[in-house]
Amino acid sequence: MTWRTSQQVEIWPRLRVVDWVETRDTLHMWTQIVGKIRLAHAPMVNHWWQVTFYVTPRGLTTSAIPYRTGAFDIEFDFVDHRLLIRVNNGSRRVLTLEPKPVARFYAETMGALGELGIQTRIHPRPNEVDPAIPFADDYRHASYDPHAARLFWGQLLWASRAFEEFRSRFVGKASPVHVFWGSMDLACTRFSGRPAPPHPPGGVPNLPNRVTREAYSAEMSSCGFWPGGGKEGAFYAYAYPEPAGFADCPVRPAEASYQRESGEFVLPYEAVATAADPDRVLSEFLHCTYEATAELGGWNRAALEADSNLWEHH
Template sequence: MTGQRTMQGGSWPRLRVADWAETRDTLHMWTQIVGKIRLAHAPMVNHWWQVTFYVTSRGLTTSAIPYRTGAFDIEFDFVDHRLVIRVSDGSRRELKLEPKTVAQFYAETMGVLGELGIRTRMHPRPNEVEPAVPFADDHRHASYDPHATRLLWGQLLQASRVFGEFRSGFIGKASPVHVFWGSMDLACTRFSGQPAPPPPPGGVPNLSDRVTREAYSAEMSSCGFWPGGGEEGAFYAYAYPEPAGFADYAVRPAEASYQRESGEFALPYEAVATAADPDQMLSEFLHSTYEATAELGGWDRAALEADRYRWDDR
């Protein structure tokens, strides 16, 4: 990483993708390991919402995972750079987040779980990537830049805050603001309440079609932030199924554009970070892409939306 090219840049941290690619790829595999631990123990929730992470005041957490008659959680602490495992019986373990191979991280994490009496069986290779090298055999990914991961956390804090405001105006079915470790993106999804046709098979590498069928089982308008796209990451929004005319809808702001290859609108992170009012620009993108989906898709907006300031006199 070249530190001169990576900046804090006010309240919206600046982090060029090229400057931390190796750390990002290593961290992606580490999050998959921890995510699969949650998957192994958490009861099923629609659209696989039980497997995700949540942004915290220090990093990313699994939240409480049930285990026998108790619970445990795992947090990536990007302030002190520790992986923290806490159990409801009061026990606790920490691992350093530092340069180490995926194989070493996997062995250490599973070893600590064993010390805590938490037995976990998982499919020990990553999803949604190609090639899918088994965790125990991955000696290539071994980078960890603490400055870069703290900047990433700062980006996620800002994005999740604005996404949370956006989510508050929707009273229909909506996902939490959460991080999917398969693609390592922050996402929030709204649903019309109507079923959707199954997606085409084989659309995601190293992921079972039954997983994508559940994920895309209902009409949706989804938005997110992916730290791996463009110069500094990108905000995105898409509709499933995509209604006619979606690609040509007048989405705002002007810096947003439709990407025909991926079938989604994209807004460069750097455009938001350098805007006079970053919150307003991102909010405009979220609202206008949702409007494109809801208007063109014939959603019952009167039943699904509410004034997000409706309780301000409480």
């Protein structure tokens, strides 16, 4: 089979936030709707890992969601620009990803589930945004640029490859590489194995305190990619709780900096995309921010990190 060049994903694609912010914000609301459907049916997993999306060769998927005696999944396909709902009995529904208000996307998605015999009730307004317009009333967000959506998926695809490599070097408790629809960011988190102090209430708009308490219930070093916070998005890394001296640690590459308002190190996406070796630059950022957390926080690194000789041989 000949690989179709037109379908190849650009390596570390470029996408200015200002060029797709309306599409980004609409897509954010669409992903919240689908994510809440997964939340309604998936069994609880620590840190809310059961609600996330995963990057696929075509877009983003919920993975299999249990329902009664079977299962279904929902995938955003950013190659053919479709939303696919598939049930284990072979039935399916396909919705077109195109410019449409959130209210219409919400009605179409819930209607398609009903046609498939899947009864679902969700909290019908978004989280982690302000204002939180109810989905059924949201006609403000109605943009969809297919080219921008595809480029964003390409950003997630290449970032997730780097994060998977980074995750493989840790043998302690670690999250999957997944996308949280609340903040619309790709993330991967490592844990020390110790509990964390209760997360202070507030700080995240339209999000119950019980959610953040569970999310930050254990000591962690987290990294991710967010399609905001810079000209082309940004990579980030933070620690919870933040150990003394973390903000003053020298971090590589030189383009990375500590943002005191958000309490995290930030590396502009464009600094990675334009580098001679983007994977090496991002890996350097991920490893040195983790090492700062682990050293200053007194983590048992010998027990938590993989044998480098074994991994290099593999």
